[in-house]
Amino acid sequence: MKISMIGENAGIIWRTLESKGNLSLEQLQSETELQTPSFYAAIGWLARENKISFTNENDVITVRLYQERYY
Numbered sequence: 001m002k003i004s005m006i007g008e009n010a011g012i013i014w015r016t017l018e019s020k021g022n023l024s025l026e027q028l029q030s031e032t033e034l035q036t037p038s039f040y041a042a043i044g045w046l047a048r049e050n051k052i053s054f055t056n057e058n059d060v061i062t063v064r065l066y067q068e069r070y071y
Helices: 003-020 025-032 036-048
Strands: 052-057 060-065
Touching: 003 025, 003 036, 003 052, 003 060, 025 036, 025 060, 036 052
Parallel strands: none
Antiparallel strands: 052 060
């Protein structure tokens, strides 16, 4: 898998979250139609770059775009 492809897939995930809002991992993978290895590589990319954050409620992991807040 090429690094450039991981970046492109990360963009697909980011744009999906921007348009649809918070989604579970399963919903997000379904929406993006990315294969499992490509999906998780892109999720890792976005997490490492602090572009997304996760919550875990009732064993459902939800992904959201990270928004830094200034008070």
